[in-house]
Amino acid sequence: MARPIVLISDLPNQFEIGNFTKINLxxxxTKINSLDKKVGPLVGLSYYQQQMFRTAKGLPVQITDSAWSSLGFSFKRRGLSALIPQRG
Structure with a gap:
């Protein structure tokens, strides 16, 4: 449930009042299948880290299907160590 809350910060309130029906993750x-297979887990984790970072700065969540922004965010923040597996 943590990932949907990153995207919809008032999700618990919506559940409580019965005003929520569907979550779209x-x-x-990257549109490059071989690259997606290699960096898929990194992309997912980086995307949600990026959105938490945006929320903490008072910026809106950025909904996208493109992995490139998340990859850029990860490499900018962590350099090549971004390629080392992390726990989600």
Missing amino acids: HHLT
């Missing part, structure tokens, strides 16, 4: 892609 997007599949992020």
Whole structure:
């Protein structure tokens, strides 16, 4: 439930009042299948880290299907160590 809350910050309130029906989590892609297979887990984790960072700065969540922004965010923040597996 943590990932949907990153995208919809008032999700618990919506559940409580019965005002929520569906959560759409997007599949992020570079549009290069071989690259997606290699960096898929990194992309997913980076995307949600990026959105938490945006929220903390008072910026809106950025909904997208493109993995490139998340990859750029990860490499900008962590350099090549972004390629080392992390726990989600």
